[in-house]
Amino acid sequence: MFVANSLLGDLIAVFITVGVLITLYFKWTYQYWARRNVPQLEPRIPFGNITESMRGREFVGVTFKKIYQKMKSQKYRHGGIYIFTQPSYFPIDLDYIRNILTKDFQYFVDRPFYVNEKDPLQAHLLNLSGTRWRNMRSKLTPTFTSGKMKMMFQIMAESQSDLFRRTDKEVKSLEPINIKEILACFTTNIIGSCAFGLDCKALEDENSPFREFGKRIFKTTVFQRFKRTFAATFPDFARFLRLSSGRKENAKFIMDMVESTIDYREKNNYSRNDFMQLMIDLKNNKPKGDHDGKPLTLDEVASQAIVFFAAGFETSSTLMTFAFYELAKNPDIQTKLREEINSVLAKYNNEISYDAIQDMKYLNQVVDETLRLHPPAAQTSRRCIKDYKIPDQDVVIKKGTSVTISILGIHHDPEYYPDPEKFDPERFTEENKSLRHNYAFLPFGEGPRNCIGMRFGLLQSKMGLVALIKNYKFTVNKKTKEPITYQPAHVVLAAQGEIWLNAQKI
Numbered sequence: 001m002f003v004a005n006s007l008l009g010d011l012i013a014v015f016i017t018v019g020v021l022i023t024l025y026f027k028w029t030y031q032y033w034a035r036r037n038v039p040q041l042e043p044r045i046p047f048g049n050i051t052e053s054m055r056g057r058e059f060v061g062v063t064f065k066k067i068y069q070k071m072k073s074q075k076y077r078h079g080g081i082y083i084f085t086q087p088s089y090f091p092i093d094l095d096y097i098r099n100i101l102t103k104d105f106q107y108f109v110d111r112p113f114y115v116n117e118k119d120p121l122q123a124h125l126l127n128l129s130g131t132r133w134r135n136m137r138s139k140l141t142p143t144f145t146s147g148k149m150k151m152m153f154q155i156m157a158e159s160q161s162d163l164f165r166r167t168d169k170e171v172k173s174l175e176p177i178n179i180k181e182i183l184a185c186f187t188t189n190i191i192g193s194c195a196f197g198l199d200c201k202a203l204e205d206e207n208s209p210f211r212e213f214g215k216r217i218f219k220t221t222v223f224q225r226f227k228r229t230f231a232a233t234f235p236d237f238a239r240f241l242r243l244s245s246g247r248k249e250n251a252k253f254i255m256d257m258v259e260s261t262i263d264y265r266e267k268n269n270y271s272r273n274d275f276m277q278l279m280i281d282l283k284n285n286k287p288k289g290d291h292d293g294k295p296l297t298l299d300e301v302a303s304q305a306i307v308f309f310a311a312g313f314e315t316s317s318t319l320m321t322f323a324f325y326e327l328a329k330n331p332d333i334q335t336k337l338r339e340e341i342n343s344v345l346a347k348y349n350n351e352i353s354y355d356a357i358q359d360m361k362y363l364n365q366v367v368d369e370t371l372r373l374h375p376p377a378a379q380t381s382r383r384c385i386k387d388y389k390i391p392d393q394d395v396v397i398k399k400g401t402s403v404t405i406s407i408l409g410i411h412h413d414p415e416y417y418p419d420p421e422k423f424d425p426e427r428f429t430e431e432n433k434s435l436r437h438n439y440a441f442l443p444f445g446e447g448p449r450n451c452i453g454m455r456f457g458l459l460q461s462k463m464g465l466v467a468l469i470k471n472y473k474f475t476v477n478k479k480t481k482e483p484i485t486y487q488p489a490h491v492v493l494a495a496q497g498e499i500w501l502n503a504q505k506i
């Protein structure tokens with residue numbers, strides 16, 4: 001009895017000591033920014049400043065937007081936050097943001113992601129760091145010029161007839177339309193065709209394996225979010241545990257696809273104006289340009305195809321979904337856009353061509369205003385790779401520190417956009433744009449590491465908008481949950497409960 005009591009006592013003492021030590025560790029860690037004279041918001045054990053999103057209650061982009069708003073209301077020009085125990089620098093002042101993304105880019109080349117180097121399919125442009133990133137970016141940049149986009153436009157345009165067929169079918173069923181689902185199938189077809197050279201049939205076949213694959217990569221469970229954040233916070237420990245953020249079945253699905261496409265093209269001497277072809281050329285020939293000059297390996301081709309697919313279909317379908325929603329809510333703007341589309345197309349034989357789309361100025365304003373109000377990528381990040389002094393502050397950002405930039409926060413800041421929740425494309429006339437700081441609009445990030453696929457994303461989104469607005473009139477169906485909130489468990493912005501529209505053929 002005496003022995004048992006003393007054992008229990010020892011155990012309690014150990015638990016209390018461990019508990020006290022852990023609490024002291026957190027308390028000390030959570031003073032990191034205060035010790036460096038950088039203002040901080042009160043973090044909470046154990047998730048720091050992102051508790052709500054880690055508990056699955058809030059989209060992480062909204063958590064960062066609230067942090068931005070709190071710091072701004074306290075007139076901070078910058079601040080510090082904690083992601084778990086990991087300190088992250090949080091700039092608010094747009095000049096600081098410009099310095100980090102562009103002017104002093106050489107200090108902030110990398111992203112703060114943990115990558116499992118054993119998984120070759122994770123070695124894609126979004127994840128790569130340092131020289132490997134520079135080499136890959138430089139080899140891939142010529143793939144995204146406006147000339148190449150013009151060439152690929154033909155492939156994009158082939159998806160239009162499937163889009164009409166599917167929309168017509170849904171309109172005839174007299175049920176409200178889940179617009180995001182149609183558009184995600186549309187962009188899956190386009191990007192599947194351009195990045196993999198495949199006819200994905202996502203618009204025709206509801207169980208298309210590509211659509212299923214697309215859904216799998218964007219839905220995250222609380223456990224996956226936890227694993228990713230853990231890996232980002234403790235990269236060395238994650239490496240030791242060989243944590244993988246990808247799923248094995250996804251890697252196999254892609255690898256099989258890429259191998260069979262390359263095999264078919266090489267055996268049959270078949271060539272096509274798409275990303276896959278441009279990458280096959282980079283694999284088979286010594287690429288020219290300012291890089292290591294090495295051809296791409298098969299794994300490198302496959303991993304770039306994955307990131308083009310993943311970064312390309314969901315972001316653009318999100319952009320179009322919110323554009324349709326805002327146009328459905330604002331019938332005057334919808335009518336004005338339709339008038340522009342009809343009058344410009346009249347000049348181009350009524351054909352939705354690359355040049356016709358470039359000629360649509362109001363369409364551009366509508367798209368920009370949608371990207372402002374609902375930026376699909378709500379935040380971006382960098383890792384500081386050598387100690388960096390913030391100009392005009394007595395603060396040094398240490399090598400290895402991450403930087404978080406809240407795109408959603410900036411885009412909803414009333415200092416730059418008065419009445420920020422209002423959808424108003426007039427904010428993006430040339431004159432109004434010239435009155436704002438260039439870095440007040442960051443839907444594609446900025447600087448040498450901005451979105452490489454911006455032109456492609458804009459082109460496919462504009463094509464989808466023109467095709468449907470020309471032919472259908474949209475209103476919001478009451479099944480849509482308003483006001484719109486964002487799904488917590490999604491990687492990019494997505495409306496909670498989906499967006500349901502009524503469409504009427506014109």
Ligand code: HEM
Binds near residue numbers: 137319450
């Ligand atoms: C509306 C559509 C899109 C939006 C809003 C979007 C947004 C973004 C943003 C915010 C970033 C981070 C930029 C930064 O940190 O400065 C990014 C990076 C990237 N995007 Fe996009 N994107 C879109 C479409 C696309 C498309 C169509 C592709 C490919 C075909 C693509 C491929 C990439 C890649 C590879 C990166 C990483 C670039 C690097 O680290 O060098 N994106 N995108």
